[in-house]
Amino acid sequence: MTACNTAARETAARDTDPPLLQRTPLYALHVARGAKLVPFAGYEMPVQYATGVLKEHLHTRTAAGLFDVSHMGQIVLRPKSGRVEDAARALERLVPQDILGLPAGRQRYAFFTNDAGGLLDDLMVTNAGDHLFLIVNAACKDADEAHLRAHVTDLCEVERLDERALIALQGPQAAAVLARLSPAAAAMRFMDVAPHDVGGIACLISRSGYTGEDGFEISVPAAEVEALATALLTEPEVWPIGLGARDSLRLEAGLCLYGHDIDTTTTPAEAGLAWAIQKVRRLGGARAGGFPGADAILPQLAQRAPVSRRRVGLKPEGRAPVREGAKLFADAEAGEPVGTVTSGGFGPSVNAPIAMGYLPPAQAADGTTVFAEVRGQRLPLRVAAMPFVPHSYQR
Amino acid sequence: MTTLFTEDHEWLRIEGDVATIGITNYAQEQLGDVVFLELPKVGRTLKKGEAAAVVESVKAASDVYAPITGEVVEVNEALTAEPSQINTDAAGSWLFKLRIADKAELDGLMDEAAYTAHTA
Numbered sequence: 001m002t003a004c005n006t007a008a009r010e011t012a013a014r015d016t017d018p019p020l021l022q023r024t025p026l027y028a029l030h031v032a033r034g035a036k037l038v039p040f041a042g043y044e045m046p047v048q049y050a051t052g053v054l055k056e057h058l059h060t061r062t063a064a065g066l067f068d069v070s071h072m073g074q075i076v077l078r079p080k081s082g083r084v085e086d087a088a089r090a091l092e093r094l095v096p097q098d099i100l101g102l103p104a105g106r107q108r109y110a111f112f113t114n115d116a117g118g119l120l121d122d123l124m125v126t127n128a129g130d131h132l133f134l135i136v137n138a139a140c141k142d143a144d145e146a147h148l149r150a151h152v153t154d155l156c157e158v159e160r161l162d163e164r165a166l167i168a169l170q171g172p173q174a175a176a177v178l179a180r181l182s183p184a185a186a187a188m189r190f191m192d193v194a195p196h197d198v199g200g201i202a203c204l205i206s207r208s209g210y211t212g213e214d215g216f217e218i219s220v221p222a223a224e225v226e227a228l229a230t231a232l233l234t235e236p237e238v239w240p241i242g243l244g245a246r247d248s249l250r251l252e253a254g255l256c257l258y259g260h261d262i263d264t265t266t267t268p269a270e271a272g273l274a275w276a277i278q279k280v281r282r283l284g285g286a287r288a289g290g291f292p293g294a295d296a297i298l299p300q301l302a303q304r305a306p307v308s309r310r311r312v313g314l315k316p317e318g319r320a321p322v323r324e325g326a327k328l329f330a331d332a333e334a335g336e337p338v339g340t341v342t343s344g345g346f347g348p349s350v351n352a353p354i355a356m357g358y359l360p361p362a363q364a365a366d367g368t369t370v371f372a373e374v375r376g377q378r379l380p381l382r383v384a385a386m387p388f389v390p391h392s393y394q395r
Numbered sequence: 396m397t398t399l400f401t402e403d404h405e406w407l408r409i410e411g412d413v414a415t416i417g418i419t420n421y422a423q424e425q426l427g428d429v430v431f432l433e434l435p436k437v438g439r440t441l442k443k444g445e446a447a448a449v450v451e452s453v454k455a456a457s458d459v460y461a462p463i464t465g466e467v468v469e470v471n472e473a474l475t476a477e478p479s480q481i482n483t484d485a486a487g488s489w490l491f492k493l494r495i496a497d498k499a500e501l502d503g504l505m506d507e508a509a510y511t512a513h514t515a
Contacts, residue, residue, distance in 0.1 A: 346430040
């Protein structure tokens with residue numbers, strides 16, 4: 001059992017080595033609730049609690065789960081002019097999204113691009129009325145901040161909100177639970193963002209998440225997050241959920257994990273993220289281009305330039321999970337690999353193994369059979385539409 | 396009947412010249428929810444330390460190594476249909492049985508008291 005030995009060694013190392021990992025303000029709560037903590041993006045994070053990944057996953061799909069995502073970066077772009085349009089104009093230099101057209105109180109999925117048309121990070125952008133509010137990935141937050149400072153400081157102040165925590169309440173019962181503590185917040189619709197008091201604590205709430213379920217993400221001062229999390233966990237529907245279930249939930253929902261399914265080498269068209277680039281920034285749009293890599297990205301979206309690969313959903317035909325890194329082949333026996341699995345595992349709600357990866361357009365049509373190499377054997381998988389579990393956003 | 400343990404968190408029940416092998420409760424706790432199991436073929440001779448089976452949890456795939464040298468005489472096919480049994484009853488969920496090639500290899504294994512100390 002190699003994995004066990006590794007775990008034992010890591011535990012031993014944690015006991016003796018000087019602390020190198022950061023902790024979120026909910027660290028004590030995680031420990032008290034029996035979390036198994038693992039290093040993730042420089043933080044000591046709960047991968048699961050006592051009940052385990054499978055039950056946590058299923059509970060989130062049927063009731064409600066509370067996730068600590070305080071490791072993620074929260075960044076404010078404050079326009080020096082006081083006009084939010086100036087911050088939007090500045091951010092549009094770095095992302096291919098329509099930020100100027102994002103109404104106050106609304107949120108949008110976005111990504112920072114590089115000159116080759118690849119992705120530096122994906123993020124959520126909120127028009128908070130007089131400023132923009134960004135949520136970025138933990139592993140990228142320092143680089144993202146530097147990137148913003150290098151390109152928008154003529155028009156905006158860039159403020160990292162490191163004194164704020166972030167929690168997500170996800171699942172079909174999330175709205176009913178939140179309504180008890182904050183009736184107004186529960187009346188929001190998908191991708192709305194607004195300040196609300198929750199049990200007397202001032203929060204910034206969005207109706208969004210990373211599970212495919214209805215739910216909320218709640219930004220809250222670090223000093224108050226433990227009281228808020230405890231209040232939410234007191235509600236009978238709510239369980240604390242670790243990163244393990246967060247990963248299987250987002251995979252079933254067909255959502256990309258940065259650094260795995262998308263990275264500096266994947267373009268939006270390859271990654272199946274064309275939907276996230278609004279018309280106004282595309283060829284022929286009023287504000288076409290003007291972001292890094294537009295020359296590579298926009299012709300692909302207009303189908304004037306070919307893509308060499310596409311992100312696809314994959315369903316192994318057997319029960320064996322096919323994991324990240326597995327090479328994909330067009331043929332059961334011969335040939336060179338044609339693609340790679342970028343995320344894969346067991347989908348508890350699908351009750352079967354699921355994966356996503358990249359394949360050439362010739363193999364990327366739904367229903368195509370490809371083969372993954374697992375422990376020296378080629379296992380058949382079928383290209384399948386995503387999401388694997390339907391989204392249930394409250395639009 | 397003697398039960399022995401390996402440092403790699405496997406248990407062996409010794410009955411005559413046959414060893415029945417599974418993973419320990421400590422191992423299943425570390426692995427988490429088991430969702431897939433791959434067992435060796437009956438008739439295959441495994442060398443001590445060779446990868447014999449694969450236990451996959453929602454989190455990762457882990458090899459189970461042959462704790463001793465021997466020929467596979469039986470595998471627990473029923474368990475492959477219900478791999479989560481390992482989580483509910485690790486001590487009762489055997490994976491495969493080996494005909495022991497060299498009883499001297501058993502001397503290097505731990506008894507229950509030693510294993511308990513090993514995982515403490």
